[in-house]
Amino acid sequence: MRAIEPWVLGPLGTFVSESQARLALLMTTSGQVVAQHGFAGSLDLMASAALGSGIIASTSELAVQMGWEPFRIVMHHGSRRAHFLGWFDTPRGRWIALVVFSADTKLGLVQVFFERMVEELVAATPPEPGQKKEVLAADFERELNASLRALFGR
């Protein structure tokens, strides 16, 4: 389990153990990963975040087009596993949860513990950290050039 900020780990850990979810991913609405449990490769995790936020964005927009409130929860049921996607507001902005679960648990349980996790996250959110102004590293451009050269084999 990993998180951008450590205070997220407690509520996410409780959610995973109580709901018996296989995978859980918290992300921003622009597809940036905030925390995850169970994903092996960090880069596939990013693709999952991009797709999850895309699903929420498109279904919410579809609801708005219909004149409805944006869907807060979207479910995809597979034969063995299911996806649960839900957005929620925190003091740090709107986040999205992507949860993968199997027949070991039930949608109702996932939903109940999802709501509890949201409450715990909102309660646990610390104030925004002060800005950590640092001087632009003198070797920034050289390191960026070296990284891009390495990426493109030039």
Added chain:
Amino acid sequence: MSLVNFTTREITCKIVYYGPGRSGKTTNLQYIYGRVPEARRGRMVSLATQTDRTLFFDFLPLDLGVISGFTTRFQLYTVPGQVYYNATRKLVLQGADGVVFVADSQARRLEDNLESLQNLQANLLGQGVDVRSFPIVLQYNKQDLPADLILTSADLDDALNFRGYRSFAGDAVRGAGVFETLKGISEMVLKRLAASGAGVP
């Protein structure tokens, strides 16, 4: 918006390739995907129609390595270029840290380029983004086509680049300008992040 993890010293930035339909946005990402070592990139995700036109977005995560002490990752997205997909473009543009505008250099596509550039500015303004200070670079793609079919980079600068963005000539199929464009937008995004006081790089 960039995500910065001070504990693990990681930065993740979102860059969106924008431009009219068939200008070469997906080709830029495909070239990057093909040239970058497997360990430094994730799977390229393309949500496309049956005829391979981008329907929602293409997505390519890229690991730039350690820059100024931060493990730096870029998430590259494209948008669908066709005029009628504007709702989708707005969604993909949300939270972008920088935009590469891929223009089609063919003279007959000049109006399409202008329309798409205006659409980009309208969508950024709609999201409260100040286009004067937001990182944007232009790529004049398809400069490899016969000279009588295309406008030169100087012509395209005159026609499109009234804000004085950095611009690059490109041939995304063969890779010319792709690397330079990515480097240009990377520099702008990371320097802006540093200047914003986020503490990096």
